[in-house]
Amino acid sequence: MVKGTHSEADGTRAAPSAPTADDRRPGRRAALAQVIETGVAVLRRKLSAGELGSLPVVLVLAAVWITFQSLNDSFLSPRNLSNLSVDIVGTGLIAVGIVFVLLIGELDLSVGSVSGLAAAVFAVLNVNNGVPEWLALILAVLTGTVAGTVQGYSVAKTRVPAFVVTLAGLLTFNGLMLYILGTSGTVNLDEDGLVAQLTSYYFTNDAAAYALAAVGTGLVFLVSQQDRRRRMAVGMPHRTFRGIVVRTAVLAAVAFTAAYLLNRFQGLPLALLVFLVMVAGLDIVLRRTHYGRQVYALGGSIEAARRASLNVTGVQTAVLAVSGTMAAIGGLFLASRITSVSQGAGSGLLLLNAIAAAVIGGTSLFGGRGTTWSAVLGMLVIQSIASGMVITDTPTAVQFMITGGVLFAAVVIDALARRTQEAHGRA
Amino acid sequence: MASPPLLALRGVCKRFGVVEVLTDIELEIRAGQVVALLGDNGAGKSTLVKVISGVTPAEKGIIEWEGRPVQIRRPHDARNLGIATVYQDLALCGNLDVVGNLFLGREIRRFGFLDEVEMERRTSQLLERLTRGVPDLRAPVVSLSSGQRQTVAIARSLLGDPRVLLLDEPTAALGFEQTSEVLDLVDQLRDHGMGVLLISHNMGDVKALADRAAVLRLGRNNGFFDVNTASQEQIIASITGATENVPRRMAHREAGW
Numbered sequence: 145m146v147k148g149t150h151s152e153a154d155g156t157r158a159a160p161s162a163p164t165a166d167d168r169r170p171g172r173r174a175a176l177a178q179v180i181e182t183g184v185a186v187l188r189r190k191l192s193a194g195e196l197g198s199l200p201v202v203l204v205l206a207a208v209w210i211t212f213q214s215l216n217d218s219f220l221s222p223r224n225l226s227n228l229s230v231d232i233v234g235t236g237l238i239a240v241g242i243v244f245v246l247l248i249g250e251l252d253l254s255v256g257s258v259s260g261l262a263a264a265v266f267a268v269l270n271v272n273n274g275v276p277e278w279l280a281l282i283l284a285v286l287t288g289t290v291a292g293t294v295q296g297y298s299v300a301k302t303r304v305p306a307f308v309v310t311l312a313g314l315l316t317f318n319g320l321m322l323y324i325l326g327t328s329g330t331v332n333l334d335e336d337g338l339v340a341q342l343t344s345y346y347f348t349n350d351a352a353a354y355a356l357a358a359v360g361t362g363l364v365f366l367v368s369q370q371d372r373r374r375r376m377a378v379g380m381p382h383r384t385f386r387g388i389v390v391r392t393a394v395l396a397a398v399a400f401t402a403a404y405l406l407n408r409f410q411g412l413p414l415a416l417l418v419f420l421v422m423v424a425g426l427d428i429v430l431r432r433t434h435y436g437r438q439v440y441a442l443g444g445s446i447e448a449a450r451r452a453s454l455n456v457t458g459v460q461t462a463v464l465a466v467s468g469t470m471a472a473i474g475g476l477f478l479a480s481r482i483t484s485v486s487q488g489a490g491s492g493l494l495l496l497n498a499i500a501a502a503v504i505g506g507t508s509l510f511g512g513r514g515t516t517w518s519a520v521l522g523m524l525v526i527q528s529i530a531s532g533m534v535i536t537d538t539p540t541a542v543q544f545m546i547t548g549g550v551l552f553a554a555v556v557i558d559a560l561a562r563r564t565q566e567a568h569g570r571a
Numbered sequence: 572m573a574s575p576p577l578l579a580l581r582g583v584c585k586r587f588g589v590v591e592v593l594t595d596i597e598l599e600i601r602a603g604q605v606v607a608l609l610g611d612n613g614a615g616k617s618t619l620v621k622v623i624s625g626v627t628p629a630e631k632g633i634i635e636w637e638g639r640p641v642q643i644r645r646p647h648d649a650r651n652l653g654i655a656t657v658y659q660d661l662a663l664c665g666n667l668d669v670v671g672n673l674f675l676g677r678e679i680r681r682f683g684f685l686d687e688v689e690m691e692r693r694t695s696q697l698l699e700r701l702t703r704g705v706p707d708l709r710a711p712v713v714s715l716s717s718g719q720r721q722t723v724a725i726a727r728s729l730l731g732d733p734r735v736l737l738l739d740e741p742t743a744a745l746g747f748e749q750t751s752e753v754l755d756l757v758d759q760l761r762d763h764g765m766g767v768l769l770i771s772h773n774m775g776d777v778k779a780l781a782d783r784a785a786v787l788r789l790g791r792n793n794g795f796f797d798v799n800t801a802s803q804e805q806i807i808a809s810i811t812g813a814t815e816n817v818p819r820r821m822a823h824r825e826a827g828w
Contacts (some may be wrong), residue, residue: 374688378693433683437667441675445665451626451662452676453647512666565713 179390198506200557201521204550208525212532219535222408228531229406230343233415234478234525235261235494239501239519240423241470244463246446246502247430248442249511250306251466253500254295254313259475260490261321262288266476267331267485268324277338285472291317292468296461306464314495322487330486333479342418346410353412356397356420365392415477419520422473424464424490427516439463443512474498500547501526504554510562525550575638576601576716577766578623578654583632585615593790596632600735600766605757606768607777607798609810610787616770617659619787623768624656625649637692655733659740659770661724665713670694672712673727679731697726701756718749725756735766754780773813774803786810792828 187199212219238255247253266284269275275283295313299306325331333340336458347353369389406412430436438459441449450456478494479485504508504525505518524546533543576599585593593615600606610616612730621627623634633640636652643649649656663672670691679686679693691708698705706719715723721741726800728736738757757767757780771777777784777798784796786809792811808814 371688377693378688380688380692428684434678434680434685437671437675437678437685440667440671441664445662446665447660448662448664449675451624451646451656451658453645453650454676512664565711 168321175386179386182387185331198515198518198521201504201506201518201525201554203522204504204553205525205528205565208528208532212528212536215532215536219532222405223533224535225405226409226413228524228527229402230413230481231531232520232527233343233419234474234481235446235501235526236519236523237421237422237474237477238471238494238498239505239523240516241474242498242502243505243507243514243519244426244430244439244466244470244515245306246507246509247439247514248460248463250460250463251499252292252310252464252471253307253495254291254310254317254475255313255467255471255474256490256492256495257321258288258291258468258490259478259494261291261317261324262472262475263479263485263489264321264324264331267333267479268326271331271333271335272328276323277334280371281338281476282478285469288468288470288472288475290468292465296464297457297469299464300457300460306460307341308387310464317375318491321489325485325487327441330484333483333485335483339476339480340478341414342405343413343415345414347412347414348410350411352406353403353406354400356412356417357396357403359526360420361392361396362398362425364395370391386413393542415480418477422470423516423520426571430516435459440512443510459505469538491568497526500554502549503558504550506554506558508562509555509557510558522554522566576636577637579635579638580623581633581635583619583622583629583634585618585627585629591790593622593629593808595791596787597786597792600768602734602766603761604783605761605767605769607781608768608772609777609784609806610750610789610793611810611812613789614787614810615790616787617739620656620658620737620768620770623737624654630670650731650733653731654737655728655731655735656737657721657728657739657741659743661720663712663720663724663727666711668711669698669706669708669715669723670786671729672723673697673726677731689738693730694726697789698722701726701729702752717744718746718752721745721749721753725753728729729760733765735768736760737768737770739770740772741769742771742773750776774807777806778803788812 181512209220218224238259240422241255242252262284265287266280269280269283270277291313295309296307298304299309315393333358368383368391372382372385372388403412438449438454441452441454442456442459442463446456449459475490479489500520501522502514503522505514505519505520505522507514507522529547529550530539530543533540533546578598578600580596580598583593583596583598584591584760592686596619598606598608598619604611608616608619613652618627621644622629623644625648628644634643635641641648641652643652643654652729664675670687673694679689686738686772694708695705696752696797698708702722704719706715712723721744725738739755741753745753754776757769761767769777769781781798784806786793786796786806786811789812794814796806796809798806803819805814
């Protein structure tokens with residue numbers, strides 16, 4: 145995905161037009177043939193270079209959806225898809241933080257505990273001590289930021305692998321959460337409060353979902369078009385106008401279909417809006433800013449980053465701070481979904497699902513490859529399997545085995561892609 | 572009296588723990604001159620490069636830039652002076668593309684965001700000047716051939732218009748054609764008035780290219796030669812220690828490599 149935009153530009157440029165002899169309507173047919181040929185050429189080049197990006201996960205997602213839809217046709221109903229889109233948000237936000245950590249080639253095991261801790265901080269401050277909701281919310285998120293910063297700084301200074309430091313964090317923050325919750329055990333949140341609304345509020349006006357789809361595709365179109373103009377102005381390789389239109393059209397089709405389906409149930413969920421905006425925002429941070437470039441560089445070669453006089457300590461600290469913050473925000477969404485915080489918050493499969501989502505979505509375990517969108521795609525796969533299992537009355541045992549199989553496949557694809565790339569370099 | 576050398580080391584020492592890796596090193600690099608740094612494995616060549624480039628700063632001794640003493644404590648300091656380094660391991664990020672590697676740590680920004688178009692434009696300009704086979708600028712560096720990677724590393728070092736270039740074994744991993752391309756390039760840079768420190772094991776390269784040769788042995792200076800007048804035997808004798816002007820010590824391994 146990182147290199148996606150530009151390498152596709154190359155593909156479009158290199159595509160030869162090969163009209164076939166028996167063409168009745170040369171104009172259209174040739175254009176179509178050219179588009180298909182271009183697509184195949186790009187795909188082949190990416191396959192041989194080991195740059196698959198998000199293609200495997202999209203295929204897996206399609207397979208999962210088709211399978212469950214054929215088993216039970218309520219799977220792709222607006223109601224189920226809408227619920228699915230809200231269910232992915234809590235863990236998905238945590239997975240976005242995990243993507244950052246994976247990109248620098250580390251692992252954060254404390255995110256589950258931190259998410260539970262943040263939820264507990266909010267619940268105790270707001271419900272038990274009467275602190276205003278907005279203030280408690282900010283303090284809860286900051287708890288995650290501080291937890292992440294402390295761990296990140298320790299990792300950077302001691303040079304102990306992050307998974308060990310955050311393993312200590314996992315225990316510490318879980319203990320802290322239990323301490324804060326005290327003997328009360330479970331704290332119930334206000335059913336109509338701000339946090340509860342996070343996952344229960346829907347924009348019932350149909351215009352909201354369509355507007356989001358329109359703004360999203362519009363921005364993508366404008367940015368690509370602007371990029372094309374600047375490249376043309378200085379005489380550099382650029383995408384064809386048709387290429388941009390096709391890409392935008394595909395995106396628009398997906399976005400407007402989703403908006404239509406959401407509107408057929410209860411409208412655009414607030415949670416989904418927050419999720420998509422954060423993922424898109426952090427994607428821009430990673431791919432278009434100096435900070436993001438440093439994150440990728442650290443994942444590529446920490447020694448090279450050091451010699452290019454990058455601030456390695458600062459970036460490592462910041463990355464774990466981001467993952468702590470995202471864990472806290474995710475924890476609040478998870479608490480919102482059940483409108484309570486219990487001693488079990490942030491435990492169980494949460495951590496594993498978040499990591500699995502990032503990896504299934506195509507973020508490399510070896511560091512340096514992946515985008516925040518992989519958290520969305522990976523969560524969609526995991527949650528689709530979970531939801532499909534419930535609908536088809538399959539036991540949880542099978543769900544775990546299938547999710548495990550998908551994760552294993554993702555890791556194998558990741559390792560193979562890496563090896564193909566290196567072999568490509570030696571050739 | 573000629574102008575002071577671009578870069579001069581006076582009595583530079585470096586130790587890793589209790590092991591003294593470099594002792595009282597003297598070295599001068601003048602503008603428009605290629606100085607070959609020679610020595611056996613573990614003589615301290617790569618360590619000396621890292622001292623000059625600020626990766627592992629020296630403990631003792633003076634580094635002079637155009638005659639005035641300067642401090643090089645971090646890679647940043649060396650870069651600001653105008654010292655660029657191409658490391659033996661190239662120090663590239665394999666996952667970043669060519670443009671990303673070239674501008675790593677000094678990205679061009681536009682409204683706070685990376686200006687990919689401008690960076691790509693300058694990259695292609697620079698690479699077209701350096702090499703015939705310009706690689707795909709948006710391919711991750713790990714998928715390039717070793718010769719292309721070497722070109723990328725050299726291009727990166729030239730980006731800030733440096734005055735002194737340190738090349739650590741630039742031709743060790745290259746085939747014949749790529750080697751001659753790199754050597755031609757070094758020749759060009761010298762003609763443009765750059766000072767070059769060239770580490771090489773290949774006496775052919777040294778003879779063809781260098782003006783002077785400095786020999787290190789066991790972390791000490793072991794002779795300076797004018798490459799045009801000194802015989803190859805003299806230089807090799809100095810490298811192997813057949814002609815020794817330092818007292819023999821326990822041989823030790825150079826840390827780091």
